[in-house]
Amino acid sequence: MTNTLNNNIRKFYDASSPLWEETWGEHMHHGHYGSDGKTEKDHYQAQIDLIRELLMWGDVRQAKNILDVGCGIGGSSLFLAEMFGANVTGITLSPVQQQRALERARIQNLDQQTDFQVADALQPPFAPGSFDLVWSLESGEHMPDKHRFLQAAFEMLESGGKFLMATWCHRNLPPALSKQELKHLERLYKAYHLPGIISINEYADIAVDLGFLQIKTTDWTEAVAPFWPAVVKSAIRPSSIIGLFKAGLPTIRGAFAMQLMIKGFRNGTIRFGLLQGIKP
Numbered sequence: 001m002t003n004t005l006n007n008n009i010r011k012f013y014d015a016s017s018p019l020w021e022e023t024w025g026e027h028m029h030h031g032h033y034g035s036d037g038k039t040e041k042d043h044y045q046a047q048i049d050l051i052r053e054l055l056m057w058g059d060v061r062q063a064k065n066i067l068d069v070g071c072g073i074g075g076s077s078l079f080l081a082e083m084f085g086a087n088v089t090g091i092t093l094s095p096v097q098q099q100r101a102l103e104r105a106r107i108q109n110l111d112q113q114t115d116f117q118v119a120d121a122l123q124p125p126f127a128p129g130s131f132d133l134v135w136s137l138e139s140g141e142h143m144p145d146k147h148r149f150l151q152a153a154f155e156m157l158e159s160g161g162k163f164l165m166a167t168w169c170h171r172n173l174p175p176a177l178s179k180q181e182l183k184h185l186e187r188l189y190k191a192y193h194l195p196g197i198i199s200i201n202e203y204a205d206i207a208v209d210l211g212f213l214q215i216k217t218t219d220w221t222e223a224v225a226p227f228w229p230a231v232v233k234s235a236i237r238p239s240s241i242i243g244l245f246k247a248g249l250p251t252i253r254g255a256f257a258m259q260l261m262i263k264g265f266r267n268g269t270i271r272f273g274l275l276q277g278i279k280p
């Protein structure tokens with residue numbers, strides 16, 4: 001099951017990343033539009049602001065060795081490498097993303113302090129305790145085993161190291177998800193190759209179980225909600241439509257599914273959750 005899933009995720013990002021970069025730039029995550037989502041700003045700036053806000057929320061003032069789990073084409077990795085003068089290793093399932101991240105690092109003269117590998121976050125190929133910050137920006141939703149995902153992050157951290165994550169969640173339970181909500185989520189899973197998402201409280205329970213300390217969570221749904229309508233707008237430009245057809249069916253399906261995110265944020269089924277934990 002994991003192999004088929006990872007293959008589909010790889011194919012999805014191999015095919016869609018060049019178009020995304022051309023239309024949106026190097027960041028494949030939401031933007032932050034102020035805590036109430038009402039600040040009007042350039043969408044690229046909003047994506048940078050999300051990284052800055054996340055660092056502030058997680059009180060990350062410095063880092064030496066960072067693991068970027070689900071690094072895309074290295075948007076956050078290069079940003080963090082530059083900001084902290086840190087060594088950053090990014091992992092992705094997509095060889096196309098990895099190659100582009102390596103190329104971008106060379107262009108930005110950050111190739112000496114960064115590395116990008118094709119690797120599965122559930123089986124990271126690094127020695128335990130190698131990192132003082134494990135960063136995951138919108139990759140958790142793809143992980144088929146959320147416990148193993150956090151456990152691997154825990155293992156990769158040195159003592160005192162921090163795990164910082166932002167991910168797509170469903171709303172907290174109870175009440176249980178209704179039939180309609182489950183159907184909505186199923187459609188989302190299919191479009192974006194997600195094995196299933198959980199609530200931020202469930203992530204926190206896993207973090208407690210693993211022994212993380214100083215666990216905190218929050219919900220930034222309101223702050224990021226303006227992002228998807230902006231993506232939809234950009235997707236109907238002629239150049240994007242041509243690019244969509246070139247990228248193929250999974251990308252087209254992903255583009256249509258944006259409405260599911262908009263509706264899910266609006267009706268509260270889908271939430272944008274954050275989690276921080278420190279390894280003792």
Ligand SMILES: C[S@@+](CC[C@H](N)C(=O)[O-])C[C@H]1O[C@@H](n2cnc3c(N)ncnc32)[C@H](O)[C@@H]1O
Nearest residue numbers: 027028029070071072092093120121137139142
């Ligand atoms: C939405 S993109 C986010 C990229 C990046 N964090 C950013 O914000 O620009 C999701 C990323 O998660 C990666 N990913 C999904 N499942 C993974 C896994 N099991 N192991 C490693 N990376 C994974 C994908 O390859 C992709 O790079």
